[in-house]
Structures are given as structure tokens and as C-alpha cells.
Amino acid sequence: MGRYAAPPGLEGLFELDRKQVDIRPTLLRVLTDQYLHSPVHSADDVQHYSELAIRLFDETSIATRAAVAMRLAPHACAPREVMLRLAHDVIEVAEPVLLHSPCLTPEDCETIGRERGFEHARILSMRVQPAAAAKTAPAMPAPPTARNIPAAMAAAADSPHNTDDRAAAADSAAIELHELFFAADSPERRLILLNLDYATWPPGAPPAALQRADIWRIETAALRHNSNTVTRELERALGISHRLSCRVVDDELGEPIVVAAKAMTLPADVLQRIVLFLNPRVGQSVDRVYELSRLYGEISVDAARRMVAIMRAADTTERAAGVTPAASTEAARRPAAERVGAVAGKLETPTLRRAASDR
Numbered sequence: 001m002g003r004y005a006a007p008p009g010l011e012g013l014f015e016l017d018r019k020q021v022d023i024r025p026t027l028l029r030v031l032t033d034q035y036l037h038s039p040v041h042s043a044d045d046v047q048h049y050s051e052l053a054i055r056l057f058d059e060t061s062i063a064t065r066a067a068v069a070m071r072l073a074p075h076a077c078a079p080r081e082v083m084l085r086l087a088h089d090v091i092e093v094a095e096p097v098l099l100h101s102p103c104l105t106p107e108d109c110e111t112i113g114r115e116r117g118f119e120h121a122r123i124l125s126m127r128v129q130p131a132a133a134a135k136t137a138p139a140m141p142a143p144p145t146a147r148n149i150p151a152a153m154a155a156a157a158d159s160p161h162n163t164d165d166r167a168a169a170a171d172s173a174a175i176e177l178h179e180l181f182f183a184a185d186s187p188e189r190r191l192i193l194l195n196l197d198y199a200t201w202p203p204g205a206p207p208a209a210l211q212r213a214d215i216w217r218i219e220t221a222a223l224r225h226n227s228n229t230v231t232r233e234l235e236r237a238l239g240i241s242h243r244l245s246c247r248v249v250d251d252e253l254g255e256p257i258v259v260a261a262k263a264m265t266l267p268a269d270v271l272q273r274i275v276l277f278l279n280p281r282v283g284q285s286v287d288r289v290y291e292l293s294r295l296y297g298e299i300s301v302d303a304a305r306r307m308v309a310i311m312r313a314a315d316t317t318e319r320a321a322g323v324t325p326a327a328s329t330e331a332a333r334r335p336a337a338e339r340v341g342a343v344a345g346k347l348e349t350p351t352l353r354r355a356a357s358d359r
Contacts, residue, residue: 025060025061028053028056028057028068029068029285030276030289031049031052031053031056032071032072033285033286033287034286037287041077046079049079050079050081050082053079053082054081062093065086065089066092066093066096067280067284069089069095073097075102076102083101083104087120088112088115091123094112094120098120098124098127099126099127100127109127174313174314174317175317177314178311181255181307181310181311182247182256185253186255190255192307193295193303193304193307194299196299196306196307199306201309201310202306203301203302203305203306203309204305204308204309206263206264210266214233214237215266217229218233218237218270219274221233222274222277222278227279230278232245234260237264238263238308239312240308240312240315241316241319244315249278249279251282252282254275254279255292255295257274257279257282258271258295258296258304259299259304259307259308260308261274262296262300262304263301263304263305263307265301268296271292275288275293
């Protein structure tokens, strides 16, 4: 794989070649995301990306090319050579480009319809003249700060609880925190995890200390997209059930696997590679990979282990009661302020009280 340049910040991706891991699908997604993330492209940038992308198109699956076509289709800054190549591809790949790409001229559309046949022509007949596409990637939302944390959080944090009540409500509290975390969006999850340093819930420790061979097994399984093996390794290392381990691995936003990795004290570069390869819905965006890598550095091992302890307690209680993981609970349907406010009430974190005084 030495003929490809390493994407800035992800040089470790090329270490995987020595492990006989096919990095080409991930490399194509990462290169595309980085190209779109830059607001300005020199002629050399365009040529470099175009040459690499077109070469990788010949070496990757239809599903990978279709994902790239979906990302590039709305952007006016997408290289014309690349868009023409995608527009001539099989219909699963070509469709978003044919429908939405502002790079295709009427002459291009006529030629594609004539050369590629009925299906391409049919899609082109539904094409709406695209509006001017944004030339830059959308800005990431700013993380919550002390000044925009909802007042409901501080109010919930002041709710009175005595020791007996806490003990009696421990199981239900764990279930609620567990479901609130999975129902939250990424900024809310980050807020929850950062405040877990101040929670009274004991962090505990994983039942099994990881050896280098254990880390190698988890990483290798992730690189091979073998989620079943990763699931089993998390069960053993964290002492969690199979269904909870599956929920961690399959989560569409990625924070639960970051929590698991931090609780096991996996090296940061190993976590980055796991995020890139294990779950395509998470690893397809280089921005998302960077966000999760930053989160890994921000949260403490104790906070991660508290979250694992909460998940484990909730899952044990739910299984004993025959409750299945809630896909749409009352907590998941609450407005964001109420969801995170409820978490604040359970955690009783001093930072949330300080946040109220800053308002």
C-alpha cells in the first residue's frame, strides 16, 4: 500500500498493511472526508485526490463506492473527473450523482444516458437542477458549555435524596441513567461522561486485566470486521452480558465503544483503528473518528468505569425482570434538556451546580 499517501493525523492507518488488513475501503472514505473538509483546493490537491480516488474505485466494493458517491454528490467542489467516473458506474453508485451533482452539465447527462442505457437515463429524467451546493463541510456543533447547560440540569441536581432512598432506588437509577445515555445525542453523551468524575457511583474495575495478547485479539477482530469476536472479548474483559456487549458494538454514534476502550485502558491508537473499522456507520466519517478520539482523551478511566458499572447494573436488573433494551422509551422521547437534566439529578455533580451560577 506504499503508493498511497497517509492522510494527515491517521498515519497509523498504514501500519495495518503489515498485518495484511485491507485498508482500501477505509482509506477511500477518509481521503474523501478530508477533501470535503477543506474549504479551498489547489489544482494539485484536486489532481492528487482524483488520481487516488479513481485508482481506489477499481479496488473497492460497490457499497464503498456508493457511500463515497453519496458524500460527494451535493458538493460543487467535487472533482469533475471523479464525478463523471461515478456517474458512469453501476446504478447503485451512480444514482445520487445523477440526481444531485452540480458538476454534471446537460451535455454530460445526455452522454451518460446514451452510453449507459435505460436505468441511468430514467434516473436522469428525475434530476432536479441542483441549488448551489455548499463548498465547505458543515461546521460541527459546538460542545455544551457552562453557559448553555439547561437550567433544568442544575435544578435536578438539587433534588434531595437521603442515603436509604439512594440504596433503595439504586437499580432503577442505573436503568434510567443507562437508557438516558443511549438515548442522548453526542454532545449530551459527552456532557454525561465528563460529569461522571463527580458522581458518587463507584467506578469498580474490569474483572480481567488485559494483556498484550488480549489487546491484539480485540484489535485484529475489529480490523477484520469481526464484530462477533469483539463482542465476546468485551463480555470477558468488562464482565457484561452478550446483549449489552452487542449494544455497545452496534451503537450508531460510537461513544459506548469509546467508554469500553477507556475502561479497559486500551491505547489511543488502538481505539482509533477500532472506530475506523469495526462499525461502518461510525468509521465512514473521518470527522466522527476525530471527535471520538478527542472524547477518549477527555474522559477519565474512572468515569468510563463508572459508566460501565451503571450499564452492567442496569442490564442485570433488566434481564432479571425480563425487560428488553428500550428502542423508544419515555426517556428517549423527552426533550434534550429534560434528558440531560434527569442525568444531572442522578449524578448530583458539583459542576452542574456551578454551571447554574454562571448563567
